[in-house]
Amino acid sequence: MREKEKKFPLEAEISDEDIFxxxxxxxxYLDITPGDFKEVYQMAYxxxxxxxxxxxxxxxxxxxxxxxxxxxxxxxxxAELLAQNSISGVPVIQExxxxxxxxxxxxxxxxxxxxxAKTIMGVISNCLKNKGCLAISISTKKAGDIMTxxxxxxxxxxxxxxxxxxxxxxxxxxxPVTDSEGNLIGIVSRADILRYLPGREKL
Numbered sequence: 001m002r003e004k005e006k007k008f009p010l011e012a013e014i015s016d017e018d019i020f021x022x023x024x025x026x027x028x029y030l031d032i033t034p035g036d037f038k039e040v041y042q043m044a045y046x047x048x049x050x051x052x053x054x055x056x057x058x059x060x061x062x063x064x065x066x067x068x069x070x071x072x073x074x075x076x077x078x079a080e081l082l083a084q085n086s087i088s089g090v091p092v093i094q095e096x097x098x099x100x101x102x103x104x105x106x107x108x109x110x111x112x113x114x115x116x117a118k119t120i121m122g123v124i125s126n127c128l129k130n131k132g133c134l135a136i137s138i139s140t141k142k143a144g145d146i147m148t149x150x151x152x153x154x155x156x157x158x159x160x161x162x163x164x165x166x167x168x169x170x171x172x173x174x175x176p177v178t179d180s181e182g183n184l185i186g187i188v189s190r191a192d193i194l195r196y197l198p199g200r201e202k203l
Contacts, residue, residue, distance in 0.1 A: 016034060016038075020034060022037070022041075023037060054159050054161055055159075056159065056160040056161075057156065057157050057158060057159060057160065058154050058155065058156050058157070058158045058159075058160065058163060058177045058186070058188050059156035059157070059177070059186070060160070061160055061188055061192045061193060061195070062156070062177045062185075062186030062187060062188045062192060063186055063187050063188070063189070063192060064185070064186045066090075066091065066176075066184060066186060066187045067081060067085055067087060067090050068090055068091050068092070068093045068184065069081065069090050069091075069092055069093070069103070069143050070092065070093060070094075070095075070143065071092055071094065071100055071101075071142060071143050071144035071147075072142050072143065072144065073092075073142060073143045074140075074141075074142060074143075075108070075138050075139065075141050075142065075143070075145075075146060076139060078090065078103060078143060079108065082105075088104055088105050088173065088174075089102060089103060089104035089105065089173070089174050090102070090103055091103075091151060091176045091184060091187065092143045092144065092147045092149075092151075093184055097182075097183040097184060098178075098182045098183065098184075099151045099153055099176050099178060099182070099184055100144070100147065100149060100150075100151070101143075101144075101147035101148055101149030101150065101151045102147060102148055102149075102151040102152075102174075102176065103143055103146060103147045103148070104148070104172075104173070104174075106148075107146045107147060107148055108138075108146065110146070151176060152166060152170055152172065152175055153175060153176045153177070153178050153182075154166065154175050154176075154177055154178075154188070155177070155178060155179075155180065156177050156178075156179065156185060156186070158177075160188075160193055163175060163188055163193065164193060167190060173189055173190050174187055174188065174189040174190070175187070175188055
């Protein structure tokens with residue numbers, strides 16, 4: 001079982017007193033000012049954190065228990081799956097195990113013709129304007145009809161720092177993880193990354 005509690009250290013503020021105490025702990029003469037010492041320490045710390053972040057891969061943070069659907073799964077079943085498990089998206093998997101696409105709440109909103117609705121009240125507002133629930137319009141559709149395809153995927157060896165960049169660039173919250181053959185083996189969400197990299201809430 002993967003330890004979700006594992007975390008990396010946060011960058012801390014260093015006081016002048018901390019610097020003086022650290023310098024006193026070093027034996028011998030130091031021809032360096034406290035300000036220079038602090039700057040070098042902070043730079044070294046940032047380099048170390050960058051190295052650590054780059055070393056963390058998708059396989060280290062991904063969730064291996066992945067809910068998925070098939071291209072012919074009805075949207076009603078998908079909506080129920082998302083609601084019951086409190087998740088906002090699932091990959092769509094072909095019979096051969098390859099990722100065909102991904103379905104998120106955005107895809108449902110798009111299927112309803114209300115892409116600009118960003119909150120539940122936005123959905124309700126649109127339903128009221130149309131004097132009824134717009135879900136009827138997609139009630140007979142399948143996963144393959146509303147999914148986003150091709151899905152953006154990453155390999156298990158992809159660095160978490162790269163995945164964070166993918167999230168930001170594509171405005172998405174999760175990405176399926178595949179093996180070298182393209183088979184689904186896990187999924188990484190923003191929440192998975194933040195559990196490992198606290199203090200990076202702006203991802």
